[in-house]
Amino acid sequence: IKDVIADNFLQQILMRPEEYDVIATLNLNGDYISDALAAQVGGIGIAPGANIGEGIGVFEATHGTAPGFAGKNRVNPGSLILSAEMMLRYIGWTKAADLIIKGVANTIANKELTFDLARLREAIRAPKRKVDPHDKQDVQQQLEQLIPGAKLLGTRGFGRAVISHMDD
16 A cells, blocks of 8 residues: 555656556545546546445446437447446456457557547647537548548447457
């Protein structure tokens, strides 16, 4: 067990994340830390969440839901999919959990991405013009600029791609 001051810990976890497995902290510090760590692996759209106690586990998207996007087929379901993977592993269904990991990894490796995943590259290669995030054609063009050969997927498409890539 390491007792660390929160601001110093944030630096340590970003510079040497492999030194930590479990983090126990207060809610506010946990919010900052989880967002920073999620950014390193793809953002809150792909980061799973779990609250585990004695004999009980609750598995959920890292930062809840996005009710404003409900039914619009636009958000990344990765956080929920990977939370389900953690739940399956927690209850001992490791083969099913491994299939989910394989499906997600192969989908991303195949450049089948939701827009939030592609935008991670924006810091490396900024778009030439402002993109309307509500215009699918604008989003697809920016995606192609950021990651050549990438295919833009919505919520359902990403889920279907994960399932189809479980057999790869």
